[in-house]
Amino acid sequence: MPVIDIPADSLFGIDNLPYGVFSTPGTTPRVGVRIADTVIDLAAALGDTVFAHPTLNPFMARGPRAWAEARARITELVRGEIPARALFDLADVTLHLPVDVADYVDFYASEHHATNLGRLFRPDSDPLMPNWKHLPVGYHGRSSTVVVSGTDIVRPRGQRKAPAEAAPSFGPSRRLDIEAELGFLVGVPSKPGEVITPDEFAEHVFGAVVVNDWSARDIQAWEYVPLGPFLGKSFATSISPWVIPLAALEAARIDTPAQDPEPLPYLRGREKWGLDIELTVEWNGHTVSRPPYAHMYWSPAQMLAHTTINGAATSTGDLFASGTISGPEKDQRGAFIELTWGGAEPIDIAGEDRTFLEDGDEVTISAVAPGPGGTRIGFGEVRGRITPAIGAEI
Known part of the structure; x- marks a missing residue:
């Protein structure tokens, strides 16, 4: 399993871990996290189907405790090894509106x-x-x-x-x-x-x-x-x-x-x-x-x-x-x-x-x-x- 290279001066290092919605050719949009210039497919990496949705809304609705737990799990993954099937180069993905805007x-x-x-x-x-x-x-x-x-x-x-x-x-x-x-x-x-x-x-x-x-x-x-x-x-x-x-x-x-x-x-x-x-x-x-x-x-x-x-x-x-x-x-x-x-x-x-x-x-x-x-x-x-x-x- 590969280890992600994170440049020391990256604005998207382990202290950031922003969420987005992405797709690749022939696939449906799902939730990912950006680390350096890599996107992690969270449904594939964590096995949680909440991240298979095409918006962040279901995950956001879970609340602060779930947000903190997910962030801790992602941090642990990034510091170790992640399955290659869950990793995508940022240049190869299409980014979508991350949320279904209610109001x-x-x-x-x-x-x-x-x-x-x-x-x-x-x-x-x-x-x-x-x-x-x-x-x-x-x-x-x-x-x-x-x-x-x-x-x-x-x-x-x-x-x-x-x-x-x-x-x-x-x-x-x-x-x-x-x-x-x-x-x-x-x-x-x-x-x-x-x-x-x-x-x-x-x-x-x-x-x-x-x-x-x-x-x-x-x-x-x-x-x-x-x-x-x-x-x-x-x-x-x-x-x-x-x-x-x-x-x-x-x-x-x-x-x-x-x-x-x-x-x-x-x-x-x-x-x-x-x-x-x-x-x-x-x-x-x-x-x-x-x-x-x-x-x-x-x-x-x-x-x-x-x-x-x-x-x-x-x-x-x-x-x-x-x-x-x-x-x-x-x-x-x-x-x-x-x-x-x-x-x-x-x-x-x-x-x-x-x-x-x-x-x-x-x-x-x-x-x-x-x-x-x-x-x-x-x-x-x-x-x-x-x-x-x-x-x-x-």
Whole structure:
């Protein structure tokens, strides 16, 4: 039986062990774990049929004790020998959407992002709305349009109206944008009326993924008052194929920035759920931003607590995302509307001034976090290419 070679500097070493769903030619999708550049077929390696399913949902629903037991067994396997029939080169597999997404919520948890957009959209008012520092602001997205990395993104169409235009028109978005985010996946559901406290976060949430919440800024700007984002957001959200278990992120846990005023009691917890994770945004192969998750004002534990405080139930496979991750510096902004200041300050991409996405553009977002003993944990990447809108203008 072979032994897996794990380079010392691998972002996918034994301290990571992310889960995904993969297939090989002529086989059905099933659950695997990545170690270095190898994928382990867990149903074949562990003999547990829960990993023969085409999504992670059945395994995630088993809960933290089962997650810990599986991680211990996988670690033991990796340190020893694994049957050759359970091993596949990463280059030879196809990666699929890792979960059946039950529900999707996107938050607005970065103070820097919210402040920048407030200055852009409401230059004569306070950049933050009065409620922003009292609760994690969010909106419901569309779970059926969550896609795995590598899926092409069709330019959306909709109503758009520039400030100088007298009336709206319909057609392809002219201001197509990205949002670099982290997403969190619920494993253990909650019942209607049941509240998940911030300190119960790890009892329900299985792991994290990188998210690109594609945004049509012109459609969004025209539609979002008074009820918020709809068609400008619901056409596509991309996630990375590897789910990083919370257990792999222990060394990345930090305090959130100081929260003033103090949140209401239901949003307070003893556990630290800020995360020291750095993202990298590449536009057509050029690095344009490195958003730091450590600056996020609201933690994912607070986001989940707020989601359930009204009695809303959660389901296995629920995805909730952080909203755009932005830091205090210009090169830490996680959306092109911020990087280019609404299009007024183009950035150079291969010698060309650019503001928003054009057909054929490709965006890749990756993330890394500190691991134990000075190691680094990789999330992999979420990648998408823009293809032309379907249909003519109306």
